[in-house]
Amino acid sequence: MQLSELLGVAVHDSTDRRLGTVIDVRLAVSGDVNRGPEPPTVFGLVVSPRTRSSFLGYERSQVRQPALVAALLRWRHRGTFLALWTDVSAVTASAITVRPDYRRYSPILRDN
Structure with a gap:
């Protein structure tokens, strides 16, 4: 399976309760x-309950401009995990x- 095949999957x-749609795949690199x-x-899947679109890079904690676009995308992706x-x-x-015992984590990417 290719990673791109995970995008858009429920x-x-x-x-069997629907939680959302995969909008991004997070990877981990070691070494x-x-x-x-x-x-x-593969580290995890970003799941959105409301949209099939991506964050367009606005999931990064320091990206806040333009403010209107950032606010719109934060609102559109509320509940994403x-x-x-x-x-x-x-x-x-x-x-x-x-x-059954899965846990929801924040989808926000923090700068080191």
Whole structure:
């Protein structure tokens, strides 16, 4: 499966209740990034209950301009969360299911 195939797929909880749609895939890179890092691994899925569109980069904590666009995208993506890949119990072409004890994390990317 290609990562792009996860985008737009519906996410359900273990009782088959729809939680939203995958709008982004977060990756983790380990090793020395300057000297040949390890291949990236899937860290989690960003799930939006309201929209199928992306944050357009406005999920970064320091991006606030233009203010009107930032405010509109924050409002449009309210309720969006990050589900860890370890909480995914099943993946098909039409749906992704998370474990009963999954946890919702903030989708905001913080600058180091």
